[in-house]
Amino acid sequence: xxxxxxxxxxxxxxxxxxxxxxxxxxxxxxxxxxxxxxxxxxxxxxxxxxxxxxxxxxxxxxxxxxxxxxxxxxxxxxxxxxxxxxxxxxxxxxxxxxxxxxxxxxxxxxxxxxxxxxxxxxxxxxxxxxxxxxxxxxxxxxxxxxxxxxxxxxxxxxxxxxxxxxxxxxxxxxxxxxxxxxxxxxxxxxxxxxxxxxxxxxxxxxxxxxxxxxxxxxxxxxxxxxxxxxxxxxxxxxxxxxxxxxxxxxxxxxxxxxxxxxxxxxx
Ligand code: OOG
Ligand code: MG
Numbered sequence: 235x236x237x238x239x240x241x242x243x244x245x246x247x248x249x250x251x252x253x254x255x256x257x258x259x260x261x262x263x264x265x266x267x268x269x270x271x272x273x274x275x276x277x278x279x280x281x282x283x284x285x286x287x288x289x290x291x292x293x294x295x296x297x298x299x300x301x302x303x304x305x306x307x308x309x310x311x312x313x314x315x316x317x318x319x320x321x322x323x324x325x326x327x328x329x330x331x332x333x334x335x336x337x338x339x340x341x342x343x344x345x346x347x348x349x350x351x352x353x354x355x356x357x358x359x360x361x362x363x364x365x366x367x368x369x370x371x372x373x374x375x376x377x378x379x380x381x382x383x384x385x386x387x388x389x390x391x392x393x394x395x396x397x398x399x400x401x402x403x404x405x406x407x408x409x410x411x412x413x414x415x416x417x418x419x420x421x422x423x424x425x426x427x428x429x430x431x432x433x434x435x436x437x438x439x440x441x442x443x444x445x446x447x448x449x450x451x452x453x454x455x456x457x458x459x460x461x462x463x464x465x466x467x468x469x470x471x472x473x474x475x476x477x478x479x480x481x482x483x484x485x486x487x488x489x490x491x492x493x494x495x496x497x498x499x500x501x
Pocket of ligand 1: 300301302303304305308312345347378380381382394399400401470471472476
């Protein structure tokens with residue numbers, strides 16, 4: 235993120251309010267670069283940081299972070315070739331097996347990811363996969379429900395970062411494991427929608443090893459002067475492409491060694 239900021243403080247607040255409105259009232263907006271074509275990745279993170287401050291001042295709690303666009307399948311699907319990060323709050327969490335309302339989302343899609351829960355503080359720069367594994371308490375399977383606020387799920391890296399990486403809902407579940415007990419790079423995953431297999435993949439799709447994505451996330455946090463505290467919940471990014479969901483749909487993500495996570499969707 236060695237790019238400069240091009241947005242003024244006023245622009246950052248204005249774009250933050252625009253994204254916040256779209257997120258909280260579930261409507262689509264044009265990508266931000268339509269109006270601010272010179273926007274950089276650093277500008278995107280400045281808008282995201284403003285959004286985080288705003289939610290926290292409204293009483294939301296920061297639970298952790300997510301890496302996004304860390305697999306080839308996702309990069310190809312979204313036409314973006316650089317990973318990104320976003321924050322996760324308590325308001326986005328949903329219990330396993332719960333019914334997720336779609337009426338407060340724009341155009342939700344489900345993804346399966348490996349999540350990490352940390353027991354030691356992590357900080358960059360130069361955070362490595364091994365640092366992440368040493369600081370990990372346990373890993374667990376997760377389903378993320380992303381919901382880009384941009385029309386047609388069409389965006390560029392700057393815009394999606396400002397929209398907090400399309401973060402909307404997340405569900406952890408399955409079976410928690412110590413990272414030393416399993417080979418995190420070779421886990422197979424199958425995603426089923428309404429009983430049919432809609433996507434399959436292996437965890438190596440995420441930068442070769444999901445812990446690599448967490449190290450990258452910690453290094454991006456460092457560029458923003460942030461650390462990853464112990465006790466954080468961190469998702470490493472979708473292994474396969476994201477699958478659109480609508481009311482009545484049922485998603486089951488089955489992970490080798492980690493069990494499965496189910497969610498269903500209602501109006
Ligand atoms: C951006 C979010 C990507 C992932 O796991 O790759 C993401 C998007 O595709 O809207 O969460
Ligand atoms: Mg994701």
